[in-house]
Amino acid sequence: MGAVPSPLPPVKIALLGPGTVGSEVVRLLTQEAEDLAARVGAPLEIVGIHARDTSKDRGPHIPRELLTSDASALVAQADVVVELMGGIEPARTLILEAIAGGASVVTANKALVAAHGPELYEAADAANVDLYFEAAVAGAIPLVRPVRESLAGDHITRILGIVNGTTNYILDEMTRRGLDYDVALRQAQELGYAEADPTADVEGHDAAAKAAILASLAFHQRVALADVYCEGISAITADDVIAARETRQVIKLLAIAERTEGGVTVRVHPALVSEDHPLAGVHGAFNAVFIEAESAGGLMFYGQGAGGTPTASAVLGDIVSVARHKAIGGKGPRESNYAAHEVLPMDAALTRYSVRMAVEDRPGVLAAVAAVFQKHDVGIEIVRQVPGQTHAGLILSTYAAPERDLRATVEELRASDAVAEVKSVLRIEGE
Numbered sequence: 001m002g003a004v005p006s007p008l009p010p011v012k013i014a015l016l017g018p019g020t021v022g023s024e025v026v027r028l029l030t031q032e033a034e035d036l037a038a039r040v041g042a043p044l045e046i047v048g049i050h051a052r053d054t055s056k057d058r059g060p061h062i063p064r065e066l067l068t069s070d071a072s073a074l075v076a077q078a079d080v081v082v083e084l085m086g087g088i089e090p091a092r093t094l095i096l097e098a099i100a101g102g103a104s105v106v107t108a109n110k111a112l113v114a115a116h117g118p119e120l121y122e123a124a125d126a127a128n129v130d131l132y133f134e135a136a137v138a139g140a141i142p143l144v145r146p147v148r149e150s151l152a153g154d155h156i157t158r159i160l161g162i163v164n165g166t167t168n169y170i171l172d173e174m175t176r177r178g179l180d181y182d183v184a185l186r187q188a189q190e191l192g193y194a195e196a197d198p199t200a201d202v203e204g205h206d207a208a209a210k211a212a213i214l215a216s217l218a219f220h221q222r223v224a225l226a227d228v229y230c231e232g233i234s235a236i237t238a239d240d241v242i243a244a245r246e247t248r249q250v251i252k253l254l255a256i257a258e259r260t261e262g263g264v265t266v267r268v269h270p271a272l273v274s275e276d277h278p279l280a281g282v283h284g285a286f287n288a289v290f291i292e293a294e295s296a297g298g299l300m301f302y303g304q305g306a307g308g309t310p311t312a313s314a315v316l317g318d319i320v321s322v323a324r325h326k327a328i329g330g331k332g333p334r335e336s337n338y339a340a341h342e343v344l345p346m347d348a349a350l351t352r353y354s355v356r357m358a359v360e361d362r363p364g365v366l367a368a369v370a371a372v373f374q375k376h377d378v379g380i381e382i383v384r385q386v387p388g389q390t391h392a393g394l395i396l397s398t399y400a401a402p403e404r405d406l407r408a409t410v411e412e413l414r415a416s417d418a419v420a421e422v423k424s425v426l427r428i429e430g431e
């Protein structure tokens with residue numbers, strides 16, 4: 001019988017941040033140890049867990065003896081560092097220390113990858129180690145690998161989707177259960193969906209970070225967070241939700257990255273989506289992303305975008321990949337940033353508006369309103385009259401036009417004496 005190969009030495013795992021996601025990653029690394037070892041080709045050994053407070057009891061899956069407050073010492077002894085603390089610092093410094101020490105890194109930290117991705121990619125490349133971040137975009141949904149690897153031979157032209165679970169949960173609860181915004185936000189926090197500072201979720205910054213990461217991978221160039229137009233949902237009211245329902249639409253926070261002849265635009269904002277569109281059926285903290293590519297055509301990715309356990313699935317997948325590279329050799333793909341499409345401002349994006357307003361109840365008002373649209377070369381597709389108490393209500397939907405013209409139209413409507421109040425302006429996507 002041939003010599004039995006000696007088992008490979010354990011791959012040493014250091015975990016930073018045993019919180020909502022981190023505690024689930026530790027639980028799964030422990031409970032699934034046998035299967036994971038078989039898949040990696042070597043055992044995975046958790047050599048330490050860095051936490052701010054090592055005295056706090058963290059339940060049965062976080063052994064007290066593994067807790068340490070000395071992150072640098074822990075990182076120095078690991079083959080793979082799993083960063084699940086969030087925030088920019090000290091996560092960035094610790095990841096750079098890990099890479100400099102020859103460790104591969106798995107992170108779910110989209111704020112960090114969006115803000116400092118190039119620095120981290122270059123450091124990982126120079127040290128010939130992996131930097132994986134599948135969990136950073138759309139939680140459990142495999143999206144980073146398909147864009148970075150499976151579609152590396154294609155030309156992606158458009159990405160449109162829901163990439164933040166917290167805001168989808170809030171808007172969905174407001175739409176389907178008439179829940180108040182603040183109550184829905186609190187519930188999302190209790191369910192472990194929201195960022196430590198939920199402003200990142202509701203003001204769109206989390207989705208913008210994910211959009212910047214996806215656009216950089218999809219268009220093979222660096223798209224900075226500052227290049228992403230970002231508008232959140234904190235101004236969305238119950239009236240907006242009711243008005244959307246009356247026109248058979250729902251409100252979703254969408255991330256949209258487009259590459260055209262003129263260049264690249266990346267934007268995050270609330271939008272009206274037809275009730276007949278698949279995105280309207282994305283409920284709770286689920287995410288869904290449509291990708292259009294020249295050869296592949298249309299693709300749709302759907303799944304849980306937030307939550308400790310679903311996110312831990314994506315983290316574990318990355319751990320298996322990088323641990324396998326550590327155990328038996330190999331390395332994941334490097335950053336691809338050869339392209340140089342012009343990154344265009346939001347003004348250049350082609351969008352459609354739905355403008356809900358209260359107008360004076362007198363002859364000639366409709367003509368006066370229409371004249372404003374005509375002046376800015378914005379076509380009106382649909383005019384709906386809605387009942388109003390003291391004024392007549394109008395909802396005008398436009399054809400696609402450059403954002404700059406749409407915005408100028410709304411600004412002039414606000415100043416018009418035919419218009420008592422512009423109640424809301426929402427873009428229309430996903431018809």
Ligand SMILES: NC(=O)C1=CN([C@@H]2O[C@H](COP(=O)(O)OP(=O)(O)OC[C@H]3O[C@@H](n4cnc5c(N)ncnc54)[C@H](O)[C@@H]3O)[C@@H](O)[C@H]2O)C=CC1
Pocket residue numbers: 016017018019020021022050051052084085086087089090108109110111135136139192193194195196305306307308311
């Ligand atoms: N919660 C979710 O559904 C998802 C979260 N993520 C990302 O995963 C990361 C972790 O998120 P959660 O587990 O939800 O956050 P969390 O707030 O529940 O856990 C963070 C953990 O790191 C610790 N921590 C934070 N700053 C620290 C510091 N300076 N030093 C030591 N420990 C520190 C906290 O005490 C806590 O134990 C974040 O980057 C987040 O954006 C990604 C996808 C989904």
Ligand SMILES: N[C@@H](CC=O)C(=O)O
Pocket residue numbers: 136137138139163164165166167193194195201206305306307
């Ligand atoms: N707060 C984020 C967590 C996952 O990325 C979200 O709600 O999507």
Ligand code: NA
Pocket residue numbers: 134135136137138139140141142143144314
């Ligand atoms: Na993902």
